[in-house]
Amino acid sequence: MKSRKSIIKLSIFGLILLITTISIRQIISVSTTNNNLSSFDEIINVLSNPTQDTTYYFIGSSRVQRSINPEIIKKYFKGIDFQNLGISGSTFLGNCILSEHLLKKESPKVLFIELSPIKPKLSQHFIHFSTKANLNIFESINTFNSTNSQEQLLFNLNILNDYLFSRVSLKHDGRDLMQLNKSKKKSTIGFISTDENSHNSILPFLKYEDLETTKYKNENIDIYLKYMSYLEALSKQTNSRVIFFLPVTYKKEKEKNLLIPIYNKLPNHLKLKYSEDFFQEITNSSYLLDKNHFNSKGAEKYTSLLCPIIKSHLLK
Amino acid sequence: MVEFNLLLIFIYVLSSVTLVYLFSAENKWKALLLTSLVFYYILVGYKIFFLVFIALIIYKLGFKIQLNKSWLKIAVFLVLIPLLISKLTDKNFHFEEYYSTGIQSQSSFNWTHLLQIIGISYFTFNGISYLVDIKRKYIEPESNFFLLLLYLIYFPAVFSGPLHRAKYLIGQFKNIAINDSTISKGMRLILWGLFKNMIIAQRIYSLMTHLLGSEISGIYYLIPGLLFFLYLYTNFSSFIDIFQGVSEIFGIKMKNNFNNRIYLSSSRQEFWKGWHITLNEWFRDYFFFVLAKKDKKRRYLNFILFITFILIALWHDISYTLLIWGTLNGLWIILEKKANIQKLPFPSIRKKMGIVYHLTVSCFLALIFISTDPLLLIEKVFIEDSYIPLNVLKRLSLSITIILCAFIIMDYHYFKSKNKRFDEYLQEKPVLQRWFIYCKLTLLILLFGLNPAVDNYYILF
Numbered sequence: 001m002k003s004r005k006s007i008i009k010l011s012i013f014g015l016i017l018l019i020t021t022i023s024i025r026q027i028i029s030v031s032t033t034n035n036n037l038s039s040f041d042e043i044i045n046v047l048s049n050p051t052q053d054t055t056y057y058f059i060g061s062s063r064v065q066r067s068i069n070p071e072i073i074k075k076y077f078k079g080i081d082f083q084n085l086g087i088s089g090s091t092f093l094g095n096c097i098l099s100e101h102l103l104k105k106e107s108p109k110v111l112f113i114e115l116s117p118i119k120p121k122l123s124q125h126f127i128h129f130s131t132k133a134n135l136n137i138f139e140s141i142n143t144f145n146s147t148n149s150q151e152q153l154l155f156n157l158n159i160l161n162d163y164l165f166s167r168v169s170l171k172h173d174g175r176d177l178m179q180l181n182k183s184k185k186k187s188t189i190g191f192i193s194t195d196e197n198s199h200n201s202i203l204p205f206l207k208y209e210d211l212e213t214t215k216y217k218n219e220n221i222d223i224y225l226k227y228m229s230y231l232e233a234l235s236k237q238t239n240s241r242v243i244f245f246l247p248v249t250y251k252k253e254k255e256k257n258l259l260i261p262i263y264n265k266l267p268n269h270l271k272l273k274y275s276e277d278f279f280q281e282i283t284n285s286s287y288l289l290d291k292n293h294f295n296s297k298g299a300e301k302y303t304s305l306l307c308p309i310i311k312s313h314l315l316k
Numbered sequence: 317m318v319e320f321n322l323l324l325i326f327i328y329v330l331s332s333v334t335l336v337y338l339f340s341a342e343n344k345w346k347a348l349l350l351t352s353l354v355f356y357y358i359l360v361g362y363k364i365f366f367l368v369f370i371a372l373i374i375y376k377l378g379f380k381i382q383l384n385k386s387w388l389k390i391a392v393f394l395v396l397i398p399l400l401i402s403k404l405t406d407k408n409f410h411f412e413e414y415y416s417t418g419i420q421s422q423s424s425f426n427w428t429h430l431l432q433i434i435g436i437s438y439f440t441f442n443g444i445s446y447l448v449d450i451k452r453k454y455i456e457p458e459s460n461f462f463l464l465l466l467y468l469i470y471f472p473a474v475f476s477g478p479l480h481r482a483k484y485l486i487g488q489f490k491n492i493a494i495n496d497s498t499i500s501k502g503m504r505l506i507l508w509g510l511f512k513n514m515i516i517a518q519r520i521y522s523l524m525t526h527l528l529g530s531e532i533s534g535i536y537y538l539i540p541g542l543l544f545f546l547y548l549y550t551n552f553s554s555f556i557d558i559f560q561g562v563s564e565i566f567g568i569k570m571k572n573n574f575n576n577r578i579y580l581s582s583s584r585q586e587f588w589k590g591w592h593i594t595l596n597e598w599f600r601d602y603f604f605f606v607l608a609k610k611d612k613k614r615r616y617l618n619f620i621l622f623i624t625f626i627l628i629a630l631w632h633d634i635s636y637t638l639l640i641w642g643t644l645n646g647l648w649i650i651l652e653k654k655a656n657i658q659k660l661p662f663p664s665i666r667k668k669m670g671i672v673y674h675l676t677v678s679c680f681l682a683l684i685f686i687s688t689d690p691l692l693l694i695e696k697v698f699i700e701d702s703y704i705p706l707n708v709l710k711r712l713s714l715s716i717t718i719i720l721c722a723f724i725i726m727d728y729h730y731f732k733s734k735n736k737r738f739d740e741y742l743q744e745k746p747v748l749q750r751w752f753i754y755c756k757l758t759l760l761i762l763l764f765g766l767n768p769a770v771d772n773y774y775i776l777f
Contacts, residue, residue: 006499014752017758150361152326157358158769161323165768175761198529198707251529252415290708291529 021170028173028316043190043231044132046083047102053209056314059098060114061090063247065192066293069303076307077314084191091124091270092116097130097140099242100234110313113164113231113261115244118223120158125188127166128248137163144227176191177237191294204249206256208279211246211264216257219307226261232270245272248302251292272313319769320475322510328355328471329562336494337567344492348566349462352471356435359538363433364469370398371465374443376512378457378464381450388451392444399440402432403634410633410776411686413591415525434775435474439632441598446482448602455483465490473560476552476774478573480595485568493567501739505561506752511757515722516766519715520547521768526708534702541679548773549666550590550726555772557738564739572737576730580653580672582655584649587678594773599624616651617695622646630687632777641684718764725760729753 001063016265058068064086073082085098095113100108122130122137129258130137134303141159145152228244246263282305287298294302328351330743335347355362377391433439446467449455458464467485468474524543532540539570553574560570588596599686607620622643629642658665680697687693709716 003494003496003499005496009496010503013754015749018757020759021762150358154358157324157327158321161321161768164323165765168762169765169768170759170762171764196707196711198530198705242395254412289391290526 009297011284017156021168024170024172028170028176035285035311041063043083043085044129047082053081053107054109055078056110056112056310057085057102058112058246058284059085059090059094059095059102061086061114061116062088063249063292064114064295065190065298066194066289066295067302069191069193069299072300072303073307076304077311080156080314085189086114086191087123087129088125088188090116090121090126090225092142093118093120093141094126094226096144096231097122097135097137100117100140100143101135103136103231103234103238103240103242106238110241110243111231111235112313113242113244113309115224115246117255117258117261118220118227120155120303122159122162124162124166124169124171127163128172129189131166144230191299193299194289195296196289197286197295197297200285200288202285203293204282204288205250205283206246206248206250206274207283208274208276210256211258213260214264216305218258218261220258221262225265228266228270234273241313243272243310244272246274247292248274249277249288249292249294260293272306272309274309277310281305317542319678319767319771321769323537324358325562325770327560329565333494335402336492337425337576345463345466348470348489348492349466351475352469355471356469356474360433362436364740365467366398367436367439370443370608371375371468374446374468375458375464376463377447378450381447382457388447391447395440395443395561399436402436403535403631406432409635409637409688412688412775414776435469437777438474438479439468439593440479441479445479445602449464449481449483454481454659457483458486470563471565472568473570475559476555476559476772477592478556478571479598480571480594484556484571486570489566495567498567500563500744501626502561502563502565503737504742505557505564505737507561507754507761508756509554509557509559509561510552510761510765510770511722512726512769513770514761516719516726517547517551517554518766518771519719519722519764520550521771523561523712523715526712527705530705530708531703531706533696533700535697536702536704537697538676538679539685541681541683542675545675545678545682546579546723549574551772552774555626555770558770560737561739568636573693576733576735577727578677581674583659583674584645584652584677587674588649595628597662599628603627618630618650622650625649636688637684640690641681644681644684646669648681654708655662685705722760724765 037094052237056073058070059063064084065088068084068086068088070082070084074080087094090098092115095116099111102111127137129135131219137159142154145155228242229241244263246259246265253284282298282302287294287301289295289298325671331354332348332351335351339347339428353364356367372392372394377387377394381391446455446464450457450588457686458467461484462771464482466489467482468484473485474479489530520543524540524547527543529541531624550777556570556573559644560572563570571594573593574595578590581587581590604620604624608614608617611617611620623646624647626639626642629638631647632638632641657666657670683697729738729741736744742753745753
């Protein structure tokens, strides 16, 4: 065989890489074991040992991470447990996978799920989290997408690709190594806040009028509704509830235009409704860290404004 | 971003290699045709049947042209129709479309319009070149339709080129051979392409979109322009490297599309000679020369050159922004020719000053290229006060450091390789040094690679 030499070379190369990768991981894991528990580990612990009381979860992307301060809500609703499960880079698909995982557990819960584009992708942070939290990504995807088409094949290939790469990638290990000496680690899941304000315009904010308009169209609305109705049905089985909400800041105008028709299509009991006053109070550029994230001041304001809205969605 | 996931490319290579092994020597090209069709179908779905139909028309027209040359004009028009309709009916501005791809639908390739098919431009250009070459008697019409179909939809070349003449590629299809040398060369190019795409290009794009999303203005607004210029090079050239590598594995050599270190050109003329070479050659051979031949006294050559640039611009996107971009490019190159800057004294100083001059103007042209409203751009750069969002840059300092280091590594290897292709440059290195470079690039990808996919801006066109 003319290419036997290539097979040997590729095998040796693979072996060198494997040894190097394992060594790097070993060194990093030894260096990080002495550190205190990060908020990432705390969240994994909470998810692995659920209480019998009702828990309230906010699920979404980094926008959720940076906008919902659970401590403020806990103070407002004394004795109720609220968790911020925002994951950096999470898509609507990721939100649904995590929601399904939580809903399948017996205890009652309320999930506030951020509406965002589906995208045939899962972020490396999400995959990293799902591995630690024992989420079955592929089982969930098969449940959500029962059709068998060329698009579905490509969709599954994308997810498998993301998954495999995140398993071999050293990005997280490198990141852990760089944060070894930092007292305050930037977590990829859960609430994080920064005092900075680097955006001076109110253009990224959603407006009340945006919700009233009918000019926006989304051809894929049925796909979203399919995901949502599945989660709603699942929630009923465990005496739980799912509620969807729109982020109030947008980096891309197109994203907003695509999400509003979905939001408008939802019945009232399935969504958080922002009032006109809410928009007047939240629309302030000093609340922004960047174009689509709140800083600590913005998170405080947004969470405080959100408390009365979520009151009607609490389980009796 | 329009991305090809790595797994898809890996499965394509693996299945193609397996099939090529299984098929007899004279039928190996059929293995590549089969995998090209299957994987193209995975990406574009039923639309592939439309391309096969157009290929059949091109096949028939080839014989008509051989018998009667006057068929050429009709044939070219017929082949151009799908591309023209696709361009005319696409209302989205390319940059906006690229920026928000993936938001709109489940698949990056799910463009709703029937004629919006990834690769349709390169399919059309190759089809026209095949027909014109028959008319010019450079080639005979291909008697085997399936061999012609493979030339038109060859998976490694159909999405963004490089463009090849039928004679060049079909000749190689008949001599497919996989061996240790082709695998080594191919893998080197793939690794090099992945390093450029996943670390440099993807990180530059992320930095650029962060800056464009901030309130950067005034003279600092040229920074996103510079980033886009560098992004386009690293993104597009790396995609070509990867698919050149894939093709090399089968023993099929694809043409070079970029000169090494083209980003350090000292003039626009030097730049265009080494940028998207095969597309520029296509426009030169099948448009510029056709008109220039009619200008016997050579009075209108500059005007024809100008028109060629306008056409290249409008091929990207039929919009007034691109019209301005094409006009400025055309004027720039004509002015440079008139000024004859290559003959200015002190060549080494001219070269260094030329790099700064070319990069500065290119930054501005790059901004025009991606600007939906050129008036807003003028306001941003020339009217608004200069502002640089230092806290955004501070937050992204790690990514900026990675980009700079990776860029230096890339430039170092290009500097050392002179005009050689990366695989040939590595071939000359001692084994240990070569393996050190393999390990270094792979580890860097695993540590700093952003997305497990290769994106390419030019797929949009």
